[in-house]
Amino acid sequence: xxxxxxxxxxxxxxxxxxxxxxxxxxxxxxxxxxxxxxxxxxxxxxxxxxxxxxxxxxxxxxxxxxxxxxxxxxxxxxxxxxxxxxxxxxxxxxxxxxxxxxxxxxxxxxxxxxxxxxxxxxxxxxxxxxxxxxxxxxxxxxxxxxxxxxxxxxxxxxxxxxxxxxxxxxxxxxxxxxxxxxxxxxxxxxxxxxxxxxxxxxxxxxxxxxxxxxxxxxxxxxxxxxxxxxxxxxxxxxxxxxxxxxxxxxxxxxxxxxxxxxxxxxxxxxxxxxxxxxxxxxxxxxxxxxxxxxxxxxxxxxxxxxxxxxxxxxxxx
Numbered sequence: 626x627x628x629x630x631x632x633x634x635x636x637x638x639x640x641x642x643x644x645x646x647x648x649x650x651x652x653x654x655x656x657x658x659x660x661x662x663x664x665x666x667x668x669x670x671x672x673x674x675x676x677x678x679x680x681x682x683x684x685x686x687x688x689x690x691x692x693x694x695x696x697x698x699x700x701x702x703x704x705x706x707x708x709x710x711x712x713x714x715x716x717x718x719x720x721x722x723x724x725x726x727x728x729x730x731x732x733x734x735x736x737x738x739x740x741x742x743x744x745x746x747x748x749x750x751x752x753x754x755x756x757x758x759x760x761x762x763x764x765x766x767x768x769x770x771x772x773x774x775x776x777x778x779x780x781x782x783x784x785x786x787x788x789x790x791x792x793x794x795x796x797x798x799x800x801x802x803x804x805x806x807x808x809x810x811x812x813x814x815x816x817x818x819x820x821x822x823x824x825x826x827x828x829x830x831x832x833x834x835x836x837x838x839x840x841x842x843x844x845x846x847x848x849x850x851x852x853x854x855x856x857x858x859x860x861x862x863x864x865x866x867x868x869x870x871x872x873x874x875x876x877x878x879x880x881x882x883x884x885x886x887x888x889x890x891x892x893x894x895x896x897x898x899x900x901x902x903x904x905x906x907x908x909x910x911x912x913x914x915x916x917x918x919x920x921x922x923x924x925x926x927x928x929x930x931x932x933x934x935x936x937x938x939x940x941x942x
Contacts, residue, residue: 642720
């Protein structure tokens, strides 16, 4: 990037984006140089730190559709688009993402390299007396402040199954000197493949397919609103995270292990039930015959209809 332009990445369809009206993006580019040096001093590879921070913020970006208090990113996106993204909003959200969120990526990378922030994670975990990470934890609250969005903390604290919680888990396990579940790593900068930020080329291909599929053949992302997709995905991830955590509770007195397993399994079952109900609602709203959805969940159509109707009332729909 230079001279007020954001140089394209290999998978970006435009040669550059005009960021002259976004001085915070230019300032973040200069700031990244010092953050990268800080990573080296901390014994971490700058590229890995950046990749993790980018994955964290890219996940926020996907969820920001439902954040009423988020006003910074929409403003930047419209400016990058020349003043108004208009009817091409989805396209601009894909193409402009990395430039728009770059200041927050740098801020997150800087925060994750701060030993003081790691201490907050340790405190939130209960330190010597392990506990579930709280929704109002000190770390996430402070992280929200550092990216200039104080209200963000509780939202990201409950985003189980994402790269930020995975990073926190690595910090905690390393501090306790214990290994993680199979397939996990205690290196905080280890980014799981499923957490990597989606590429522009891949997302543009999906967007193109969605626009070409008319009527009832529309693609999932074209039919189901972003907020609904996000709720389904995160509920499933939370259920998976809960299942992984249960692997480590099968030691101790029989009554205590039973209590913890049953509570955890009950919570997981509730999350899975919520996910399939939201999926069923999204499918029916998207034009899939209710009878087909009922057959897929092995349930009488009228029973499913009543459940979905009751669920809409509970959600205020």
